[in-house]
Amino acid sequence: MASDRIFGLVVLMTALAYIASATQIQTSFLADPVGPKAFPILVGAVAALSSLVLIFRPDDEPEWPAIRTFGSLLVAIIVLVGYAYALRPFGFIVPTAIAAAILSYQISPRALPAALTGVGLSVGLFLLFKYALGLGLVPFPKEFFG
Template sequence: MNSDRIFGLVGLVTALAYIASATQIQTSFLADPVGPKAFPIIIGTVAAISCLVLMFRPDPDPEWPDARTWGGLALAVVVLVAYAYALKPLGFLLPTMVASGILSYQISPNARASALAGVSLSIGLFVLFKFALGLSLVGLPRFLQG
């Protein structure tokens, strides 16, 4: 019950903010009868109404994970975000090794298997992408390339 209410409230606020920013869209001199504002405002309105319906007629709650699993999920997001930032400056091999190792450990907590998964995935995928498919990937960071 509460999950849907909270989601509805968040959605409602987002929809109203969306409508508010849609009214700020600059129109140009090449005006058509509808203009660039109307459609976003319609969408925002439909979304706001649907969110209100959801708040007043919520479904039963889903089964949410426990606190420890939430921690694990948050860690996974942090790892993925860090991976996104690291991919360019540090090359493919090292960040992939670390990131896939951590993800693997989170799915099945076995340190040796995860280390193996990390190393083999990073090398295997690098060979596949670089040499079999010809994508331009940088393997190692510049300072290690000598």
């Protein structure tokens, strides 16, 4: 019950914020009869209405995991975000190996298989993408080779 209500409130807030920013959309004087604001405002309004339904008639409570699980989800998110930032400056191989190993460890907490998975995936996928599919991946940062 509470989850749906909270979700409803979040949607409501987001929808209102969305409508507010939609009213700020620049309009050129060349604009068409409908204009660039109408649709976003309409979408925001429908979302807001639906969120009210949710607040007043919530479904049953879903099964949430324990706090500790949320902790490991947070770690996973941090790893993925860090990986996203690391891909360009550090090349493909090293960040991929590290990120894949951590994710693997999180799914099944055994260190050695996880580390092997990381290294295996990173090298294997690099070969697949670079040579079989021809994507322009950089294996290591350019500086390594001067």
